[in-house]
Amino acid sequence: AAACAGLAAVAWLRGIASWRTMLPSLVLALASAWASGSRTALVVALAATALPVARRMGRAPTTLIISLFLPVLLIAASLYWEDAARAAARSGRASEIYELNGRLPLWKAAFQEFQHTPVCGVGYGCQRFVVEPLGFEWAVEPHNLWLNVLLGCGAVGLLLFVALMFALGMQFLLRPNDMSDVILLVILLDGISSSCLFGAIPNSMTFMWLMAIFWRDFDLSPPLAANATTSSPSEGAECDD
Incomplete structure (x- = not known):
C-alpha cells in the first residue's frame, strides 16, 4: 500500500497518467494503509506520497x-x-512503542544468532529456521531489513547490499528521479521494522527494488510519458528528471 501510494502520486504529478486514474488509486492505497492497522505502513505511505509532492512544490x-x-x-x-x-x-502501554512492538528483544536475539555464522550467515531464505526457535510466536524473520540480510547472508552479503543501497542513495541526491526515489524511501522506512526484501520466494518489493536500481540507466520514463493523457496537474511537463 505504501509503495502504491507513492507511485500513484508520482504518476499523477509527473503527467504519466491522468488524475482520474491515479487519484482513486492514491486514495485506495492510503485507505488500505490506514485500515491495515499498521502504524509503519501508514507512516511510510504518507512519506512516499509527500516526496513527489515536495519536489513538485x-x-x-x-x-x-x-x-x-x-x-x-x-x-x-x-x-x-x-x-x-x-x-x-x-x-x-507506552513501553510497547519504546520496544517497537516487541522488536527490540527479537533484534537482540537475532544478532546473537548471527554471531555464530558471521561471514556467510545461515543461508539465503533460511532465517526462519533460526528465528522460529527463539520463542517469538509472531516472528519468522528478524523484522528488520538490515538484520535479515546480515542473518541470512552474513557480513559478505550485507556489504554487497550496503553498496547497492549507497549507490541508490547517491543517485537520490545527485540524479533525482521520483519513481526510483519513492521506492528507495519506502524500502528504507519499511525496512526499519520489517524484512521487506529478500525471502525464500522473491516478493513484489524485491522486484521494485531491482527496478529502482536500473530505472535511470534504462531511461524508462519517456516512453511512459509519451503515452500519457494530458489531464494532470503537470500537463505538458517532462516526465524524466
Whole structure:
C-alpha cells in the first residue's frame, strides 16, 4: 500500500497518467494503509506520497513548511510524548512503542544468532529456521531489513547490499528521479521494522527494488510519458528528471 501510494502520486504529478486514474488509486492505497492497522505502513505511505509532492512544490516552499511545522511538532512531542505513545500502542502501554512492538528483544536475539555464522550467515531464505526457535510466536524473520540480510547472508552479503543501497542513495541526491526515489524511501522506512526484501520466494518489493536500481540507466520514463493523457496537474511537463 505504501509503495502504491507513492507511485500513484508520482504518476499523477509527473503527467504519466491522468488524475482520474491515479487519484482513486492514491486514495485506495492510503485507505488500505490506514485500515491495515499498521502504524509503519501508514507512516511510510504518507512519506512516499509527500516526496513527489515536495519536489513538485520546489525547495523554497518545502523548506518554509518544514521550518514552520517542525518546531511545533518537536515541542508537542516533548510535552505529550507519553500520552501519544500510549494512544498509538495497541495495548495502551507506552513501553510497547519504546520496544517497537516487541522488536527490540527479537533484534537482540537475532544478532546473537548471527554471531555464530558471521561471514556467510545461515543461508539465503533460511532465517526462519533460526528465528522460529527463539520463542517469538509472531516472528519468522528478524523484522528488520538490515538484520535479515546480515542473518541470512552474513557480513559478505550485507556489504554487497550496503553498496547497492549507497549507490541508490547517491543517485537520490545527485540524479533525482521520483519513481526510483519513492521506492528507495519506502524500502528504507519499511525496512526499519520489517524484512521487506529478500525471502525464500522473491516478493513484489524485491522486484521494485531491482527496478529502482536500473530505472535511470534504462531511461524508462519517456516512453511512459509519451503515452500519457494530458489531464494532470503537470500537463505538458517532462516526465524524466
